Amino acid sequence: MNQTIAFIQREILKEKPEQASLGFGKYFTDYMFVMDYDVEKGWHDARITPYEPITLDPSAMVFHYGQAIFEGMKAYKAADGTIQMFRPEKNMKRLNDSCDRLCIPQIDEEFLLTAIKQLVLTEKDWVPNEEGTSLYIRPFIFSTEPYLGVRPSHQYKLLVILSPSGAYYGDQLSPVKIYVEEQYVRAVIGGVGHVKTAGNYAASLKAQEKAESNGYAQILWLDAKENKYVEEVGSMNIFFKINGEVLTPKLNGSILPGVTRDSVIELLKYWNVPVREARISIEEVYSAHERGELEEVFGAGTAAVISPVGGLNWNGRAITINDNQIGKLSQRIYDEMIAIQLGKKADPFNWTVKIAQVEV
Numbered sequence: 140m141n142q143t144i145a146f147i148q149r150e151i152l153k154e155k156p157e158q159a160s161l162g163f164g165k166y167f168t169d170y171m172f173v174m175d176y177d178v179e180k181g182w183h184d185a186r187i188t189p190y191e192p193i194t195l196d197p198s199a200m201v202f203h204y205g206q207a208i209f210e211g212m213k214a215y216k217a218a219d220g221t222i223q224m225f226r227p228e229k230n231m232k233r234l235n236d237s238c239d240r241l242c243i244p245q246i247d248e249e250f251l252l253t254a255i256k257q258l259v260l261t262e263k264d265w266v267p268n269e270e271g272t273s274l275y276i277r278p279f280i281f282s283t284e285p286y287l288g289v290r291p292s293h294q295y296k297l298l299v300i301l302s303p304s305g306a307y308y309g310d311q312l313s314p315v316k317i318y319v320e321e322q323y324v325r326a327v328i329g330g331v332g333h334v335k336t337a338g339n340y341a342a343s344l345k346a347q348e349k350a351e352s353n354g355y356a357q358i359l360w361l362d363a364k365e366n367k368y369v370e371e372v373g374s375m376n377i378f379f380k381i382n383g384e385v386l387t388p389k390l391n392g393s394i395l396p397g398v399t400r401d402s403v404i405e406l407l408k409y410w411n412v413p414v415r416e417a418r419i420s421i422e423e424v425y426s427a428h429e430r431g432e433l434e435e436v437f438g439a440g441t442a443a444v445i446s447p448v449g450g451l452n453w454n455g456r457a458i459t460i461n462d463n464q465i466g467k468l469s470q471r472i473y474d475e476m477i478a479i480q481l482g483k484k485a486d487p488f489n490w491t492v493k494i495a496q497v498e499v
């Protein structure tokens with residue numbers, strides 16, 4: 140795509156929040172990236188503009204037929220002031236996979252990545268630098284054509300917004316309790332579970348509320364057909380260490396192919412730790428626990444990187460995993476991934492992409 144990116148300056152910059160109060164998804168930076176699509180011009184009008192509300196027609200198709208997709212990735216500030224991203228090309232590819240499934244026109248992955256780097260560079264002072272913090276990057280696309288009738292829209296908007304985010308954990312990783320959901324399902328094979336569309340998350344809310352009201356942090360979804368095979372957690376993929384071997388559900392068309400999931404698998408292979416993608420029944424997980432072979436369970440996703448699971452509840456059967464302690468392997472993977480993301484350790488996989496070097 141042969142496009143330039145216009146820059147529209149903001150008059151007054153916002154006051155930046157204290158790093159300790161960042162949390163997640165609460166603050167947004169001064170600028171955002173915007174690009175529009177229509178049938179005649181294709182994707183056009185790429186621009187970095189002040190972050191501000193957008194106006195949409197009440198009949199904009201997204202409100203009625205839900206063509207809305209998104210991505211989530213992070214930029215980190217290393218100790219030496221380098222700002223870097225983690226495998227962003229994977230997110231660009233997954234965004235296009237989501238476009239494809241939702242009948243949204245493809246984007247130029249390389250161009251969008253350039254635009255994102257430019258936006259992050261513009262907002263370099265917003266990248267926090269305390270341990271565990273990052274600048275969360277949220278690209279998203281939705282249909283804007285004012286029209287009622289079920290068909291793909293002829294007009295879209297692509298935006299990228301940035302949100303400085305705090306450390307997911309305090310001083311150290313802490314295990315979470317997870318509820319194995321049997322009544323509701325997340326996704327079916329042939330549906331949209333393997334892409335990042337807003338409706339998947341809307342559909343998960345009821346079950347998430349139920350899990351929380353029962354004292355559980357997240358849901359472990361089972362397959363929609365047999366209610367038997369483990370799929371993934373609310374916003375993470377899941378791993379089980381059973382008798383020395385690490386297992387994760389095989390991508391089957393209803394599971395989101397996580398960037399972190401892929402990285403964990405590669406890292407384990409690199410370390411010669413046995414790892415296998417397989418169809419895993421929840422019964423199998425419970426039997427392994429009964430035999431004393433369920434050594435560790437952990438989730439993997441951009442937000443938390445690694446989230447140790449200390450307990451599961453399936454059908455009223457609550458089990459504790461590894462004495463509700465952080466597993467050794469979970470901790471090792473977490474430490475390694477964070478070290479690579481922050482440039483503290485060599486990156487033998489070429490996962491990190493440098494954006495800028497700033498003064499510290």
Ligand SMILES: Cc1ncc(COP(=O)(O)O)c(C=O)c1O
Pocket residue numbers: 211371372373374375376395396397398399400439440441442
């Ligand atoms: C449903 C779901 N599964 C898994 C993941 C983990 O994916 P990633 O590692 O790319 O963040 C996410 C987060 O994006 C998610 O929303």
